[in-house]
Amino acid sequence: MNTVRMGIVGLGMGGSHARKFLKGSIARAKLTAVCDLSPERLAPFEQTTKVFARPEDLFDSGLIDAVIVATPHYSHATVGIAALRHGLHVLVEKPISAHKADALRLIAAHRNKKQVFAAMFNERTQPCYITAHTLVRNGELGELRRLNWISTDWFRTDAYYARSGWRATWKGEGGGVLLNQCPHHLDLFQWIAGMPIRVRANCFFGKYHAIEVEDDVTAFMEYSNGATGVFIATTGEAPGTNRMEITGDRGRLIVEHNTIQFTRNTVPMSDYCRKAKGAMATPDVWLVTIPVKNTVHDPHAAILQNFTDAILDGVPLIAPAEEGLRSLELANAMVYSSIKNKCVDLPLNAKRYAQLLRQLIATPPSVKTKSRSA
Numbered sequence: 001m002n003t004v005r006m007g008i009v010g011l012g013m014g015g016s017h018a019r020k021f022l023k024g025s026i027a028r029a030k031l032t033a034v035c036d037l038s039p040e041r042l043a044p045f046e047q048t049t050k051v052f053a054r055p056e057d058l059f060d061s062g063l064i065d066a067v068i069v070a071t072p073h074y075s076h077a078t079v080g081i082a083a084l085r086h087g088l089h090v091l092v093e094k095p096i097s098a099h100k101a102d103a104l105r106l107i108a109a110h111r112n113k114k115q116v117f118a119a120m121f122n123e124r125t126q127p128c129y130i131t132a133h134t135l136v137r138n139g140e141l142g143e144l145r146r147l148n149w150i151s152t153d154w155f156r157t158d159a160y161y162a163r164s165g166w167r168a169t170w171k172g173e174g175g176g177v178l179l180n181q182c183p184h185h186l187d188l189f190q191w192i193a194g195m196p197i198r199v200r201a202n203c204f205f206g207k208y209h210a211i212e213v214e215d216d217v218t219a220f221m222e223y224s225n226g227a228t229g230v231f232i233a234t235t236g237e238a239p240g241t242n243r244m245e246i247t248g249d250r251g252r253l254i255v256e257h258n259t260i261q262f263t264r265n266t267v268p269m270s271d272y273c274r275k276a277k278g279a280m281a282t283p284d285v286w287l288v289t290i291p292v293k294n295t296v297h298d299p300h301a302a303i304l305q306n307f308t309d310a311i312l313d314g315v316p317l318i319a320p321a322e323e324g325l326r327s328l329e330l331a332n333a334m335v336y337s338s339i340k341n342k343c344v345d346l347p348l349n350a351k352r353y354a355q356l357l358r359q360l361i362a363t364p365p366s367v368k369t370k371s372r373s374a
């Protein structure tokens with residue numbers, strides 16, 4: 001195979017991916033078919049590709065080698081499993097499912113490892129996060145002590161939530177800011193620093209908008225080595241902040257505005273703490289300049305190209321779909337902890353979370369504001 005024949009299911013964000021293929025931005029890939037339940041969404045593509053109203057018909061068509069699943073989260077599992085069973089390579093949008101049990105079913109359907117199975121965690125292509133990942137994973141910070149991420153630059157108006165019926169409901173989306181806006185950050189958090197062993201969170205549901213789901217979250221995490229972390233996210237705050245701060249024995253890393261500041265302890269703080277004579281002394285530091293390449297202009301295109309190259313050349317995936325389980329697990333655990341009002345040990349019990357989700361769908365927390373129009 002020299003060119004991958006690509007299909008797309010779901011033409012919201014998927015429509016944006018489709019236009020990249022049609023413009024020729026993805027080398028060695030050709031968009032041959034698209035699928036959406038909505039005729040209006042299909043109409044702009046009728047002149048350029050085959051169009052289908054049902055995913056099964058697309059998968060049976062023999063027109064595609066690979067498919068991008070860009071439908072609302074709940075259907076990622078059903079559509080993704082069907083695509084894998086048809087022997088297609090699959091790229092699934094984030095989050096890989098709405099809840100852990102569905103994600104496990106989706107991952108289990110990836111039996112043939114010759115099929116490439118990727119997830120759209122496009123922020124993994126940004127140089128500042130790649131550099132942070134490399135520094136932490138190479139031990140430049142020493143043993144980690146504290147990980148804080150304030151991720152509050154997701155301000156959304158009521159008009160945003162009124163735009164589409166499935167968003168911000170337990171039944172249609174299965175969560176709020178943790179599932180829609182923050183899968184990227186939760187993914188990066190675990191990609192850079194690993195998974196915590198325990199989560200305690202406070203989620204506020206419909207605090208700033210007339211929605212059922214969480215729009216303000218503060219989560220506390222514990223790691224196996226005793227390190228702790230805090231993750232803060234909201235869609236109800238402007239101006240927002242996007243700042244990741246990681247402190248280890250050897251110093252502190254701050255990632256903000258696509259730059260990295262590394263303040264390095266000249267001696268590990270644990271050694272210094274034992275040996276220093278001064279009661280209030282602190283280790284001398286070096287301010288380390290870390291060159292970070294320019295922001296990737298089109299991170300989605302970078303993932304689409306990597307998916308294509310993985311199919312044709314076997315290059316490693318930037319974001320294997322299986323790894324999408326972790327950010328989902330964190331998001332689900334935060335909601336579970338908040339509603340049950342207790343710490344949650346990871347791995348999260350998938351069945352219990354699915355049960356909680358069913359309860360939330362049946363009886364959503366009351367929507368306080370009355371401004372929502374749809």
Ligand SMILES: NC(=O)c1ccc[n+]([C@@H]2O[C@H](COP(=O)([O-])OP(=O)(O)OC[C@H]3O[C@@H](n4cnc5c(N)ncnc54)[C@H](O)[C@@H]3O)[C@@H](O)[C@H]2O)c1
Binds near residue numbers: 012037073
């Ligand atoms: N990676 C990113 O940066 C990014 C950005 C936006 C959205 N997304 C993800 O993309 C997914 C879709 O979000 P969106 O904003 O495009 O939503 P959307 O509502 O704008 O579009 C979804 C489309 O899927 C279609 N659809 C639904 N079920 C279908 C089915 N079974 N078969 C065929 N078509 C179906 C709908 O008709 C709709 O046109 C979500 O999971 C979201 O998290 C990712």
